[in-house]
Amino acid sequence: MRITNAYCIVTSPGRNFVTLKIVTDEGVYGIGDATLNGRELAVASYLNDHVIPCLIGRDPQRIEDIWQYLYKGAYWRRGPVTMSAIAAVDTALWDIKAKVAGLPLYQLLGGKSRDGVMVYAHANGRDIEEALDRVDYYREKGFKAIRVQTGVPGLDKVYGVQKGEAYEPAIRSAAPDETLWATEPYLDHAPRLFEAVRDRFGWDLHLLHDVHHRLTPIEAARLGRSLEPFRLFWMEDPTPAENQEAFRLIRQHTTTPIAVGEVFNSIHDCRELIQNQLIDYIRATVVHAGGITHLRRIAGLAELYQVRTGCHGATDLSPVCMGAALHFDTWVPNFGVQEYMIHSAETDAVFPHAYSYADGALHPGEAPGHGVDIDEELAAKYPYTPAYLPVARLRDGTMWNW
Numbered sequence: 001m002r003i004t005n006a007y008c009i010v011t012s013p014g015r016n017f018v019t020l021k022i023v024t025d026e027g028v029y030g031i032g033d034a035t036l037n038g039r040e041l042a043v044a045s046y047l048n049d050h051v052i053p054c055l056i057g058r059d060p061q062r063i064e065d066i067w068q069y070l071y072k073g074a075y076w077r078r079g080p081v082t083m084s085a086i087a088a089v090d091t092a093l094w095d096i097k098a099k100v101a102g103l104p105l106y107q108l109l110g111g112k113s114r115d116g117v118m119v120y121a122h123a124n125g126r127d128i129e130e131a132l133d134r135v136d137y138y139r140e141k142g143f144k145a146i147r148v149q150t151g152v153p154g155l156d157k158v159y160g161v162q163k164g165e166a167y168e169p170a171i172r173s174a175a176p177d178e179t180l181w182a183t184e185p186y187l188d189h190a191p192r193l194f195e196a197v198r199d200r201f202g203w204d205l206h207l208l209h210d211v212h213h214r215l216t217p218i219e220a221a222r223l224g225r226s227l228e229p230f231r232l233f234w235m236e237d238p239t240p241a242e243n244q245e246a247f248r249l250i251r252q253h254t255t256t257p258i259a260v261g262e263v264f265n266s267i268h269d270c271r272e273l274i275q276n277q278l279i280d281y282i283r284a285t286v287v288h289a290g291g292i293t294h295l296r297r298i299a300g301l302a303e304l305y306q307v308r309t310g311c312h313g314a315t316d317l318s319p320v321c322m323g324a325a326l327h328f329d330t331w332v333p334n335f336g337v338q339e340y341m342i343h344s345a346e347t348d349a350v351f352p353h354a355y356s357y358a359d360g361a362l363h364p365g366e367a368p369g370h371g372v373d374i375d376e377e378l379a380a381k382y383p384y385t386p387a388y389l390p391v392a393r394l395r396d397g398t399m400w401n402w
């Protein structure tokens with residue numbers, strides 16, 4: 001079996017996505033997600049200019065060898081652009097292998113470890129009342145786990161809050177939107193939010209919260225402690241994680257479980273966090289962490305330390321990534337939860353998929369491969385449009401973490 005053709009499809013059905021398609025001499029093809037929010041064309045160029053020419057003629061069944069070839073062969077290791085490109089190739093190759101076998105991908109990974117993949121929804125509101133309404137909305141839809149975010153008094157726009165059905169932080173424009181951040185009102189407000197959620201909905205729901213890297217370690221420690229009475233499932237990205245040791249400080253002060261990893265792209269980004277048991281959930285996912293092949297390695301390390309998975313699943317991770325992630329989630333022994341930010345109808349139409357939602361869980365479906373396809377004709381109707389995540393500054397103008 002040989003790879004005869006490979007190409008990137010860049011499309012924008014509501015938001016930008018990059019998809020790699022690998023075609024073989026036997027007519028079987030596979031697809032992989034290569035979307036890196038706000039830096040989409042960098043990955044497309046990395047694939048088109050540097051990876052695809054090296055793939056033509058190779059045996060697509062040699063997934064591990066191709067992974068090692070792209071990782072070691074670039075000489076320049078790791079990094080989001082490289083690892084997203086490798087992930088796209090890896091995902092497409094697993095798709096091909098499973099299609100050749102005539103099996104859903106989870107069967108090749110080791111079969112089902114569970115009947116469904118518990119997912120969490122993202123409920124948000126400009127204030128506590130609005131957020132409570134959204135929690136109720138997702139509860140009615142059967143979600144067992146809900147992440148709750150609100151506006152912060154005195155701040156105009158903050159991460160995670162937007163009017164309307166789906167949350168979509170990337171804004172179509174030539175440069176990022178500028179927003180304002182202040183830590184003190186947030187630290188006061190967050191416990192009030194969770195007190196209100198528990199008062200209204202009781203203790204049956206798993207509640208999550210995304211700090212989105214906006215606190216220093218000691219501030220995160222204070223937040224974790226103030227949220228303890230409301231028994232969160234997790235506090236996400238409490239502080240930037242380039243310095244893994246920083247999490248020790250948070251850990252020393254609070255029993256609120258900690259989740260991190262949506263911006264990680266390799267096992268080395270979380271090795272100390274896992275080995276020192278500084279976190280409870282690792283949130284790396286297929287597209288940004290080197291594909292199924294590398295994510296399996298991260299999960300294997302995490303399993304040794306009782307750290308569970310919680311794959312990132314925002315709207316910028318395409319349905320192709322979601323499909324692959326659901327096969328991984330169905331198999332992985334140390335599964336925790338899967339994020340599920342619902343894609344727009346336009347996105348779903350471009351990416352027909354076998355996965356489905358029922359009663360708080362997603363199911364990958366039984367289609368051979370990862371079960372997600374791309375309608376190229378429809379995709380061509382949505383040309384790429386530059387879009388960026390916002391940036392944040394403190395009140396005095398200092399650049400902060402969004």
Ligand SMILES: O=C(O)[C@@H](O)[C@@H](O)[C@H](O)[C@H](O)CO
Nearest residue numbers: 037169210212262313314316
């Ligand atoms: O947990 C999450 O879903 C977030 O942190 C994302 O919305 C994140 O901001 C985006 O995926 C960035 O591309």
Ligand SMILES: [Mg+2]
Nearest residue numbers: 210236237262
């Ligand atoms: Mg997050």
